[in-house]
Amino acid sequence: MQVSKTFKRIIYLELAIPVALLIIGIYHGLMQTVYRAGVLHQTSFLKLDYYQGLTLHGVINALVLTTFFAVAFGHATMAFYFKKEPNKKLMWLSFWLMLTGVLLAAATMLMGKASVLYTFYPPLKAHPLFYLGAALLIVGSWVPLFDWVRMYNAWKKEHPETKTPLAVLGTLINFIIWFMCTLAVAYEVLVLLIPWSMGWTKTVNVNLARTLFWFFGHALVYFWLLPAYIMFYTILPKVAGGKLYSDLAGRIALFLFLIFSIPVGVHHQYSDPTITRGVKFFHGLLTYGVAIPSFITAFTIAASLEYAGRKRGAKGLFGWMAKLPYLNKDKFLFGYFICGLILFIFGGVTGIINSSYSLNNVIHNTAWLPGHFHMTVAGPVFLGIVGMSLYLYARMSGKKIFMPSVNAIIPYLWMIGMLIFSFGMSWGGLRGEPRRTNLGISYLNPESAQFRPDWVPTTTIALLGGVIMFLAGMLFVVVFFGTIFKKKTEEGQLDIPVAEAFHDEKRVPLFDRFKPWLAAMIVIILLAYIPALINVNKNSGPGAPRYNIDNPMPLENKTETVKP
Amino acid sequence: MKIDKFEKRVLIITLSVIGLFIFSLLYAKNKYQTDLPECLPYNKVYTEPKINKIDSTTYQVFSVASMWQFEPGEIYVPVGSEVDFYLTSKDVVHGFNIAQKNVNMMAVYGSINKTTVKFDKPGVYDIVCHEYCGVGHQNMRAQVIVNYPTAK
Numbered sequence: 001m002q003v004s005k006t007f008k009r010i011i012y013l014e015l016a017i018p019v020a021l022l023i024i025g026i027y028h029g030l031m032q033t034v035y036r037a038g039v040l041h042q043t044s045f046l047k048l049d050y051y052q053g054l055t056l057h058g059v060i061n062a063l064v065l066t067t068f069f070a071v072a073f074g075h076a077t078m079a080f081y082f083k084k085e086p087n088k089k090l091m092w093l094s095f096w097l098m099l100t101g102v103l104l105a106a107a108t109m110l111m112g113k114a115s116v117l118y119t120f121y122p123p124l125k126a127h128p129l130f131y132l133g134a135a136l137l138i139v140g141s142w143v144p145l146f147d148w149v150r151m152y153n154a155w156k157k158e159h160p161e162t163k164t165p166l167a168v169l170g171t172l173i174n175f176i177i178w179f180m181c182t183l184a185v186a187y188e189v190l191v192l193l194i195p196w197s198m199g200w201t202k203t204v205n206v207n208l209a210r211t212l213f214w215f216f217g218h219a220l221v222y223f224w225l226l227p228a229y230i231m232f233y234t235i236l237p238k239v240a241g242g243k244l245y246s247d248l249a250g251r252i253a254l255f256l257f258l259i260f261s262i263p264v265g266v267h268h269q270y271s272d273p274t275i276t277r278g279v280k281f282f283h284g285l286l287t288y289g290v291a292i293p294s295f296i297t298a299f300t301i302a303a304s305l306e307y308a309g310r311k312r313g314a315k316g317l318f319g320w321m322a323k324l325p326y327l328n329k330d331k332f333l334f335g336y337f338i339c340g341l342i343l344f345i346f347g348g349v350t351g352i353i354n355s356s357y358s359l360n361n362v363i364h365n366t367a368w369l370p371g372h373f374h375m376t377v378a379g380p381v382f383l384g385i386v387g388m389s390l391y392l393y394a395r396m397s398g399k400k401i402f403m404p405s406v407n408a409i410i411p412y413l414w415m416i417g418m419l420i421f422s423f424g425m426s427w428g429g430l431r432g433e434p435r436r437t438n439l440g441i442s443y444l445n446p447e448s449a450q451f452r453p454d455w456v457p458t459t460t461i462a463l464l465g466g467v468i469m470f471l472a473g474m475l476f477v478v479v480f481f482g483t484i485f486k487k488k489t490e491e492g493q494l495d496i497p498v499a500e501a502f503h504d505e506k507r508v509p510l511f512d513r514f515k516p517w518l519a520a521m522i523v524i525i526l527l528a529y530i531p532a533l534i535n536v537n538k539n540s541g542p543g544a545p546r547y548n549i550d551n552p553m554p555l556e557n558k559t560e561t562v563k564p
Numbered sequence: 565m566k567i568d569k570f571e572k573r574v575l576i577i578t579l580s581v582i583g584l585f586i587f588s589l590l591y592a593k594n595k596y597q598t599d600l601p602e603c604l605p606y607n608k609v610y611t612e613p614k615i616n617k618i619d620s621t622t623y624q625v626f627s628v629a630s631m632w633q634f635e636p637g638e639i640y641v642p643v644g645s646e647v648d649f650y651l652t653s654k655d656v657v658h659g660f661n662i663a664q665k666n667v668n669m670m671a672v673y674g675s676i677n678k679t680t681v682k683f684d685k686p687g688v689y690d691i692v693c694h695e696y697c698g699v700g701h702q703n704m705r706a707q708v709i710v711n712y713p714t715a716k
Contacts, residue, residue, distance in 0.1 A: 043699065051696060117696055123673060124656045124698065206657065206673050249571060271659075271670045273651075273677035276603045284589075288582045295578040303570065357589050358598040361668040365659050365694040432663025434694035442702045450705055452690075503568060541606025544673035547656050549698040552631035554655070 001083060003494045007075070008396055010091045014072035015389040017099070018065040019480050021106075025060035026473040028053035033421070033466030036437075037459040038444030050438040051115045051549070058118030059109065062377055063134075064102050066224045067141050069385045070178075071098070073227050074171045076392055078148050080496045081165045082155050090147045097140025105133030115549055117436060119213060120193070122204045123544035125555065128197045131189045138182045145175040163507045166250050167234040167496075173254045174226035176518070177261045180525070181219030188212040196546065199555075203543030207274045207536045214265035215529060222261040222290075224377050228340065228384035229253070232301050235388075236337045237499035240324055242308025247501035249300045251511040253293035259521045260290035263528030270360040274539035279531045280357070286528060287355035294348055301341065307502055329404040333497075336387025339415035343379030346422065347372060365436075367458070368429025371422040378418060378469075383411050386476055394483055398492030402482025406475055414472035421465025428458030601669045602678040610650045610676045615639060623647045627691075629658035629671035632700030634691055639708045643686050647708075651677040659694035662708065670695060683710040 031053050034040055043049055048056075071094060079085045107129070108114040114130035152164070152172060188209050196204045233250040237243050244250065266283035269275055309320020325331045326338065350372035353359055363369065394401055401407050425433075433439070433455050442450040444459060510516065545554035567575075592598055604610075609626075613635035616624035621644050628635045630653065641647060651660050653671035660669040662681065669677045683689070693704035 049699075051699070051701075054696075121657050121695075124696075207675055210657075210672070246568065246571060269670075270600050271668045271677075273601065273670065273672055273675040274603060277600050280600055285586070288585065291582065292578060295574070295581075299571070299574040352585070356585065358593060358600055359589070361598065361600065361666045364668045365661065365670075366663070432661060432690070432692060434659065434661065434692050436696040436701075437694070438702045442705075450703070535603070539603060539605045539675060541608075541674035541676075544655070547631070547698070551698075552655060 001080065001494050003079060003396070004085060004088075006088050007079065007085050007091070007494075008492070010088075010095055011072050011076060011396065012393065014068045014075075014095060015393055016480075016484065017102075018060070018068045019386070019389060019477060021060045021064055021102075022473065023477055025057055025065070026470060026477075028057035029061070029473075030466050030470040032057065033459075033463040035440040036444065037463035038440045038446075038456070039463070040440045041445045041447075043438065043441065049112060049115060051117070051436075052109065052112050054436060055115050055117050056106075056109050059105060061382075062118055062224070063137065065385060066377075066381065067137060068098065069389060070174065070223065070227050071095075071141055071144055073230075073388060073392075074144055074148065074175065076494060076496065077167045077171050077230070078151055080494055081168050082151055084151065086144065086147050086151065090143055094140045094143035097143065098137050099140075101133040101136030101138075101140060103133070104129045104136065108133065119217070121213070122193060122196070122206055122209050123547050123554075124549060125197050125546040128194055131193050131197060135186060135189045135194075138186060141175075142179055142182070145172075145179055148172060148175070161507065163247075164512055165234075166244075166247060166254075167230050169251060169512075170226055170230040170233070170254050172514070173258045174223060174230075176514070177219050177226070177258060178223045180521070181216045181223070181262050184212045185216035188216075199546070203545055205536075205540055205543045207272070207540045208533075210269060210272065211266075211275070211532060211536050214268045215262065216265075217268055218265045219261045221373070221376065222257055224381045226254075226257065227388075228380045229257075229297060231333075231384050231388060232297065232337060232341070232380075234499055235333065235497045236301065237304040237308060238497040239331050239334045239337070240305055240308035242304055242311055242499075243502040244499045245300045245303035245307060245501075246503040246505070248503070248505040248508065248511065249296055251508075253296045253300075255511060255517050256293040256296075257290070258517050259524055260286060260293070262521070263524045264290055264355075266528070266532055267355045267360070270357070271364045275532055275535045279528075279535055282531075283528060284355055284357045286524070288352075291348075291352055291355075298345075298348075304499075304502070327408050329401075329408045332401070332404070332408050333387050333391055335408055335411040336383045337380075339411035340380030340383035343375045343383075343415055343418055346419075347375030347379050350426065351376065363429050365434060366429035367425040367433040367435050367462070370435050371425030371429055374418060374425070375422050379415075383414065386480070387411065390476075390480055390483065392494075392496075393480070395495045396492045397484075398488045398490040399483055399486045400489055402479050402486055407479045410472050410476050410479065413475070414469055417465045417468030417470075417472055419465070421462050421469060424458050424461030424463075424465060428455055428462065431455060431458060433458060598666070604650070604676040604678050606675055610652055611654070621645045624650065626650045627660065627671075627706075628652055628654055629660065629693065629697075629704075630654035631656060631698050632693070632704040634660070634693070634704065634706035637706045639706070641683060641708065641710055643710055644682075644684060645710070646680060646682045648678065648680050651679075656697045657695050658697045658704065659692070661692045661694045662689050663692065664689055683708065686711050 108127040114126035116126040264287040309323040312323040314320040314323040614626040658671040689708040691706040
């Protein structure tokens, strides 16, 4: 469909800004593996500190790229399926709020005033503008939801008996999850952290802050993942040359994500004090619940791909696997999707291990964890995001892809790098290698008393993977900006492939309305989180003052230094 | 509502797999006594680093994490000791990982974490801080030295 210039401009900005920032984000990813493998025995390189780089890596790749893309892809999906553009003023408002937030956070991180990593656990104190930046990014990403709900209601009034398009349903569900879970982190940031970092309140309850963060933190990973799921359900089968195996399965999976995404956060706090084992076990069980929609998706997508392969003339049980358009330059999205899915098999399995209650003791906060989540967020999520960003941009601008053959192999290069990297990290984690640690100074420094020779092979493997991924990432940046600088060759339009359903079930009213699911979602959240918060409240002692990253003495509170 | 027979099978398999996982968890919890850290209400007593010998093979360690050390930094116990670790933090969040024994706790200001470990084999067990705690994080380590056949 044809779209307005303003719409295009906003989408281009929301796609291109995070891809430009990825240069910094991915560079710091590479640097982590370099320090960790003991190639560098120093605290900083090129004037950027290890932990500063780690903060930039996490914030840019996991928060900025994902949030900007989710908003841009949401706008594109709504406009495409409803044949109507969202409100321009609100689109701009959302964009400027997010961009201001990113600039504030980026400035504080680059000045070295916010090296607190993307989880920003107190009582390590960041610059107040870092917290404000995070809050603005989040609030900016709320704005579109309200406009999309308005569009949805208007459409529903005209089509009361038509199934809501699956992609629209997924987008709305994703942003409802996002809105609900970010309420907790908005509270953490605005009520607890900003006044405390300014010195207006003396102390902060660290356990409460951590619990609120993880109320948000696990749902966050579904906010990353659902745009990729929407692509797998509604775009991938078409690109593969087949059909979506079941439309209803997609709806069921999405609604299950709606109710199970948030009330599982305590599985990130299995090793924390103040929360009882009973509450932790309950969250563990609910986490298994959230595995169900992923199992459903694994089956449905595999069945859709098998259908596509057989349509192309495949025979036998596994013949369809050989008949898919792996390296087809014109269908490059397929490569990005399939590589993401292959990584996600390992990401999913390791995720189930992490959530398995006492099994978590083996791997919590070790290198295993980044090994796991790089196969989710830097697997299907990252590949889906960058592949789709390139696709949307090229179609909307009417430009041809720059270096199409290179583009077709990027996802495979990335996948190979990631598999090597994650293998090294997971293995290292099982040997007790900590995550988030500048190993090069101590544990991977032969001159240190802390030297651990048993971590040399694992960190070296991770380094190899990191180098390959860095190459793939930079090639993508070249392809993306190369495409931007190309000349327009055809009329640009908003075009998203739409997969038909093989089993196109009749509309089931239960799976086409939000209210019962929202009610279930809220009930389960209350059941899971009221006991957790009561625990935290009951078992926590005094709150903590502020600490800078380089000093064991707390900062004096401004209110105390006022002269009598 | 008619369900496709393959989808039905896949749902049954999914639920069985999850059921198997839950069963295994509970089974391992009982058979091998693996569990998550215990949750204690805050008590100031535990904020002073200390090693208490209860009897020849039972010890209490009040471990206090701070930027960037654990106190006590070296813990000597005889082979076969059962050690209760009580953990807290004097400042920011720290981690407490004895990888060889699958001990995994967070040290958080204003709260007490607890776990029990049995050291059956002699050796030096690294306690590694595995949560970022500021510029000295990578130097933060302590050791449990299990070497005496009988109590010291």
